[in-house]
Amino acid sequence: MDHFLYRDGALFAEDVPISEIAAAVGTPFYVYSTATLLRHFKLFDDALEGTDHLVCYAMKAASNQAILKTLAQAGAGMDVVSGGEYLRAKAAGVPGDKIVFSGVGKTADEIRTALTGGIRQFNVESEPEMEVINAVALELGVIAPITVRVNPDVDAKTHAKIATGKSENKFGIPISRASEVYARAASLPGLEVIGIDVHIGSQLTELEPFELAYNKVAELTERLRAEGHNIRRLDLGGGLGIPYNRSNDAPPLPVEYGAMIQKTLGHLGCEIEIEPGRLIAGNAGLMVSKVIYVKSGEDRDFLILDGAMNDLIRPAMYEAHHDIVAVQEPEPGVERQPYDIVGPVCETGDTFAKQRNMPPLAPGDLVAFRSAGAYGAVMSSEYNTRPLIPEVLVNGDQFAVIRERPSFDEIINRDTIPEWL
Numbered sequence: 278m279d280h281f282l283y284r285d286g287a288l289f290a291e292d293v294p295i296s297e298i299a300a301a302v303g304t305p306f307y308v309y310s311t312a313t314l315l316r317h318f319k320l321f322d323d324a325l326e327g328t329d330h331l332v333c334y335a336m337k338a339a340s341n342q343a344i345l346k347t348l349a350q351a352g353a354g355m356d357v358v359s360g361g362e363y364l365r366a367k368a369a370g371v372p373g374d375k376i377v378f379s380g381v382g383k384t385a386d387e388i389r390t391a392l393t394g395g396i397r398q399f400n401v402e403s404e405p406e407m408e409v410i411n412a413v414a415l416e417l418g419v420i421a422p423i424t425v426r427v428n429p430d431v432d433a434k435t436h437a438k439i440a441t442g443k444s445e446n447k448f449g450i451p452i453s454r455a456s457e458v459y460a461r462a463a464s465l466p467g468l469e470v471i472g473i474d475v476h477i478g479s480q481l482t483e484l485e486p487f488e489l490a491y492n493k494v495a496e497l498t499e500r501l502r503a504e505g506h507n508i509r510r511l512d513l514g515g516g517l518g519i520p521y522n523r524s525n526d527a528p529p530l531p532v533e534y535g536a537m538i539q540k541t542l543g544h545l546g547c548e549i550e551i552e553p554g555r556l557i558a559g560n561a562g563l564m565v566s567k568v569i570y571v572k573s574g575e576d577r578d579f580l581i582l583d584g585a586m587n588d589l590i591r592p593a594m595y596e597a598h599h600d601i602v603a604v605q606e607p608e609p610g611v612e613r614q615p616y617d618i619v620g621p622v623c624e625t626g627d628t629f630a631k632q633r634n635m636p637p638l639a640p641g642d643l644v645a646f647r648s649a650g651a652y653g654a655v656m657s658s659e660y661n662t663r664p665l666i667p668e669v670l671v672n673g674d675q676f677a678v679i680r681e682r683p684s685f686d687e688i689i690n691r692d693t694i695p696e697w698l
């Protein structure tokens with residue numbers, strides 16, 4: 278459920294008409310709903326009620342500081358995957374002891390930044406990384422709290438580019454080697470082993486792969502405890518999917534996910550951390566774009582938009598589906614016609630949808646891409662010297678630009694010309 282609904286024939290974000298935002302900031306743009314962000318956070322928080330837990334929002338999904346602050350004020354921690362994300366979370370006011378550091382290639386500099394600013398834990402992804410965290414901690418005279426990310430070798434049954442829990446993926450250490458790796462970690466004086474981490478992929482639409490993985494984590498917890506490790510925190514990653522296609526998809530709900538967590542892991546008495554990103558931000562954001570041309574081709578018609586693959590790359594990168602709706606609500610029963618919906622970038626990959634049935638649309642009309650809040654703005658680029666598009670946050674009847682569209686001068690002046698030219 279989200280807060281982007283039609284009222285009297287016009288699409289709104291909470292209490293603000295989308296057309297009003299478009300008039301104020303121009304198109305294309307991203308718009309997020311505060312109420313939806315908070316609702317999704319609360320669904321997870323409530324799903325783990327009764328268990329000591331922290332919901333750490335995976336901020337790579339949508340990392341604008343206004344979004345981080347909205348969630349942090351509601352009690353969320355953050356899961357970061359780079360030094361830049363760590364600093365951004367701090368800039369948004371998130372305390373270090375609510376920031377978890379994930380990611381396969383943390384550099385010594387990034388580790389130093391986090392240890393200096395304060396960190397809840399590092400989720401360690403390899404033995405060499407463990408040695409570097411230990412060395413940096415000793416150099417700074419601190420102890421680094423860690424979990425080790427284990428790779429449970431389960432099939433997440435999701436798109437290959439976002440599956441992370443199979444043995445062939447680059448993530449974590451094989452669960453079969455966990456005893457050895459934990460023994461080494463325990464021997465390093467700069468580290469304190471506090472738990473286990475697992476994250477098997479993104480956009481999972483079934484609970485079964487999670488359950489398989491979490492059962493393995495339960496077994497491992499008991500084994501490592503028997504080997505003398507004080508395992509007291511389990512970080513279960515993110516990955517719960519969202520219904521991109523509202524007429525077909527029905528992924529499990531956070532409440533079902535939470536119940537499964539309690540069932541598989543509740544008896545261990547560990548603190549539980551989860552790292553949802555997509556489910557918190559995905560359906561809390563739209564990308565709004567304008568029709569530039571309606572073009573008739575030989576065997577199909579095209580809607581050419583002012584938004585493109587550089588603004589929303591998910592269709593080009595993951596063959597992802599986004600529901601695309603007209604901002605002016607179509608009359609009931611109006612005849613729909615198939616279009617290829619494309620952007621202006623010089624790549625055939627710049628196609629958002631093929632043969633999508635749409636109501637009649639004309640140049641100047643607005644369309645909204647649903648479920649664009651996660652992995653949308655953050656993955657955008659200035660390919661074709663197209664400026665990054667603005668981000669807008671709505672809260673009730675107010676809205677604010679939370680990232681401005683850069684001017685062409687700002688983009689062009691970022692280049693520097695060597696003196697020999």
Ligand SMILES: *Cc1c(COP(=O)(O)O)cnc(C)c1O
Pocket residue numbers: 335337338356358379380476478479480514515516517552553554555556651
């Ligand atoms: C990407 C990622 C997440 C978030 O995944 P979602 O599918 O957006 O919920 C959580 N944890 C880690 C380690 C990740 O890499």
